[in-house]
Amino acid sequence: MTLSWLQIVRLGLVQMCLGAIVVLTTSTLNRLMVVELALPAVLPGLLVALHYGIQITRPNWGFMSDTGGQRTLFIIGGMVVLALGGLGAAAGVVVMNTSFWPGMILSILAYGLIGLGVAASGTSLLALLATATAPQRRGAAATITWLMMIAGIAITAGTVGAFLDPYTPALLMKIVGIVAGGAVVVTTLAVWGIERRVIARKEPDEMPFLDGLKEVWAERRARIFTLFVFLSMSAYFMQELILEPYSGLVFGYTPGQSTSLSGAQNGGVFLGMVLVGLGTSVLRIGSLRAWVIAGCIGSAGALALIAGMGNFATHLPFMPAVILMGFFNGMFAVAAIGAMMALAGEGRDAREGTRMGLWGAAQAIAAGFGGLLGAAAADTLRTMIDDAPAFGAVFMTEAILFVLSAWMALRIMDGNRPTTENAGLVPGE
Secondary structure (H helix, E strand, C coil): CCCHHHHHHHHHHHHHHHHHHHHHHHHHHHHHHHHHHHCCHHHHHHHHHHHHHHHHHHHHHHHHHHHCCCHHHHHHHHHHHHHHHHHHHHHHHHCCCCCHHHHHHHHHHHHHHHHHHHHHHHHHHHHHHHHCCCHHHHHHHHHHHHHHHEEEEEEEEHHHHHHCCCHHHHHHHHHHHHHHHHHHHHHHHHCCCCHHCCCCCCCCCCCCCHHHHHHHHHHHHHHHHHHHHHHHHHHCCCCCCCCHHHHHHHCCHHHHHHHHHHHHHHHHHHHHHHHHHHHHCCCCCCCCCHHHHHHHHHHHHHHHHHHHHHHHCCCCCHHHHHHHHHHHHHHHHHHHHHHHHHHCCCCCCCCCCHHHHHHHHHHHHHHHHHHHHHHHHHHHHCCCCHHHHHHHHHHHHHHHHHHHHHHHHHHHCCCCCCCEEEECCCCCC
């Protein structure tokens, strides 16, 4: 039995809850540390990098959800750990206000819990989706769940920002407590009962983790797809830390105008994701491979346009190019997630969680690596050449990585439109 549309939306609520807690660390707590506590911006940056780094444990969580036969418990348990991490991170900021090092130690522990919670809950959720979603619905399922995560991020950021003014430590703890507690309750209600309806209960598998990971790594397509995820996601995140500085230094944008670019880019991402969801599941146009390749090539073209405008056409409107990049980024991302869900069911049976964990770890490492690489490369090049060509070189490097990713997608994915008999990936091996 496969997931119904209602069950897919219910699982999307879990993604919404994940985004709601994580955004507190990247927006609210980040701002409080830098502005109210006057700490260097690199400090929250390193804490966020820590939670990405902890997610290298994703294969472990995926394997345990495979062998334990109970993904539901890992989803709910991971959300509880994430909620505790969110509360601890807020408490760390409060403690830092009076005693830096105890607050810092508490923050490090809390961000570690955040990484573990996201890894355990998020990996098990994706494994459940990959196991129980009909092949022709995978593109739409990826779209629904990721759009709901974006909605969770946007709603939480806006709501918390409105209720947190005027700021007090007690108010911060109250609001974070409500968000974290609400996330646990919603997750429990959303996921409860779904797994036993769509997946036959399996006996626990006693295979050791390393043996299970080696078994998956021995699959040629799993190895190649891991490299594809790392390469393409590195390209996806390389512009994250440099786009706003680029707009200010090269195009003369004010801080407010630069900040608005992020909203415009996410608007483009939203449209790209919706298009893939409609195209693959409603209009039945194209395969996941075609959408991934179109997203990669389109992203490369948009990045080349952004680089070229900085060098030759700074008088032209910059925001449409950013929206275009977001559009193709969204198209690529959600199609790649759909392909990930398809490939997770290939190879040795009952290893969906291990595969999703392996690719989730590659994605998390790429997120941290890509952002830091883009920023470091831009800073280094700016010491040798002017701002526009320095940033442009980084954007063009991203474009090349996206082209290489498109070539890899062409090699490892099947071009047929997915049906109930065809998961959308090249058969064999």
